[in-house]
Amino acid sequence: MTEALRVGIAGLGTVGAGTLKILTERADLLAERCGRAIKVVAVSARNKGKDRGIRLDGFKWVENPIELANDPAIDLIVENIGGSEGVARRLVEAALTNGKAVVTANKALIAHHGVQLARLAEEHNAVLAFEAAVAGGIPIIKSLRDGLSANRFRRIAGILNGTCNYILTTMWEAKYGFDEVLKDAQARGYAEAEPSFDIDGIDTAHKIAILASLAYGTPPAIDKVYVEGIRGIRLRDMEFADELGYAIKLLGVATMTERGLQQRVHPCMVRKDSPLGAVGGVYNAVQVEGDACGTVLFEGHGAGAGPTASSVVADILDIARGVNYKPLTLAVKTLKKINTVGMEALRCSYYLRLAVIDEPGVLAEITALFKKEKISLRSFIQHSHNPEETVQLVLTTHETPESAMLSAVKAIGALGSVTEPPCMIRIEHL
């Protein structure tokens, strides 16, 4: 058996502590699986005294995590500090520069600095692995890189943020509004006190940018991702969605269109009996469409100590086995700059909910505006019919260009008979 792989862990939050626990409590099994002992030698965190349910006295305690990167007795560093800048970034850069392997769950870091870090890893013959950065315990990064590597990818679509999926699922199941459910999720620890990162879609954007990079062999382009979160979703829209056969999910979607790569994060209506439509609660799922494999679905826990640490430790075992993939699969110099397209290139079906004064001629006004943009309507729902009161009018369209739809929605929103800003949700056919 080769020498032990010596690990330093920076950050002992949920994932760091979970990783430490797995590495220590099943050391023999892991050594058997990778042919080599994995030995945690040093740890670093903000608060040494905090009760994490694990004894730390067998490990060297390091106050400044950067020291781990300079310790010749460490081969691999697990970065669990988080954030795209600051200590996390400096630690990873220093470790790679010193030829040490780095395993991280830090999607912001990879989405923003993936290319720079990959180049650093290549220059110093170091490994940089981040399976845990996307979809927790689901091995989606390895699957895109290895298992599905024969494919040209048509689309990658995923429920990539457990907080959002929990909120949307709970709104629908408990029939509560967004704000109430968010508060409840915060109380349960499913959402952060500052929830913007999750509910405004930023976290999902990081993840889809990483998946798109791997699938299409291009640098992660987080600034090219269209991002729209779930704050605008009303329970009422879920009820209409259900009536139309849909569920509302926050999806990250990467598609190769004729004009280039499109990446977007926004609430979608998806058939409720489709694989992604059926994924509830804190679960994550990714649907990969390849030209050889067809559609492959991966579903599992997207967060939490066990699932995320499962992926962190899997990366560690890979490295112990000597697997040395390029961080972004392709060597940095062969990454392609490919055209990217924004939402103007999208064609899809749309759901539109309007609050209108129920008086004769309103529907005619609205349909005239659709006609003007050459948008073909698919269905129409109006539940109550109380003259002179505000009623909810729901329309769905056939496939239509986003630009035409936006023009129509703008014009419709300006009508005197429309009493609230229109609610538009894209329908994704999966």
Next chain:
Amino acid sequence: MTEALRVGIAGLGTVGAGTLKILTERADLLAERCGRAIKVVAVSARNKGKDRGIRLDGFKWVENPIELANDPAIDLIVENIGGSEGVARRLVEAALTNGKAVVTANKALIAHHGVQLARLAEEHNAVLAFEAAVAGGIPIIKSLRDGLSANRFRRIAGILNGTCNYILTTMWEAKYGFDEVLKDAQARGYAEAEPSFDIDGIDTAHKIAILASLAYGTPPAIDKVYVEGIRGIRLRDMEFADELGYAIKLLGVATMTERGLQQRVHPCMVRKDSPLGAVGGVYNAVQVEGDACGTVLFEGHGAGAGPTASSVVADILDIARGVNYKPLTLAVKTLKKINTVGMEALRCSYYLRLAVIDEPGVLAEITALFKKEKISLRSFIQHSHNPEETVQLVLTTHETPESAMLSAVKAIGALGSVTEPPCMIRIEHL
């Protein structure tokens, strides 16, 4: 860039031709992904003249596939001949002995001779890879080996045979009997003229034996798999299942029980809204339960040229990249002989359908026999009630030992008031 990886393909049926097509039509993309050109240099099949939709004139044609194993101009052999013995086995043995890499979709070969072939591969420092042997385009073998390698596995349960799943799905959707649907599946090419291998569960047994071997680090033990196929399933049972909230699926299940590894293939009732319950048609799906990752589901196409070739080519790219996993993940000498247990160790809930003469006292007789075996009933359905006629009586039990259930069923089947052999189906909680 390193020298090209030179490939010989033996067998040009669906999978072989699909592999050849992918390797030739996107050679540049694949070379980019693995950092090395993949070059098909020779092919072998039974019939040179057959139209496969691909030109073969650029490749050396070899009549006897074994010659590929002895050709110094070949680095890797794709074995698509099939069968656990004969030419396929001799070819793989010869290739590994000569230090050549082998990629195969041959589950029978791996399930029966996996250990011997893995040993041969180790001795000659050759790679043996078989992602395509289980679940077609779903990267389940790599996921067990790499992505989920941090886990202790509680259970692996899968819909692993597309033919069976197609038959069961079609019976239910079209409301046809087993024999009719089998004939239809044969006409469509979804079932073989000699369908026993699929519908009697043998193919599923090969696959679950391979997955169990990888998950539990033990030699594949095909002779320890309990196997029961789907010939006995009636549409009537599907209707009752649906009424009870279940769908009927042929599952391969491997579980680590307290007393040892249990492997079984049989029809199961699973909640119709569970991930596996919702998998229809020719799709395959595997549910992996790990102690760290939790439940992870993989779903995709289990067969066909594209999906299977997708996995074959993924293995080829791995080998081109220099990835050198042990064929059974662990080195042969570290594979563990673990206790195996048979169906006598199973505890589950059961569905039992009885055709009984509807006369007073019958139910009392039956429930007395359940009571004698200390089996607790969970539900009871009897649709019609026409005195003196045969009626269908359906019972489900709480969790109970298989042995007690079999005794009860035997005694119930012997009752004068029971007019047909009882139909017992196990209920799997997923």
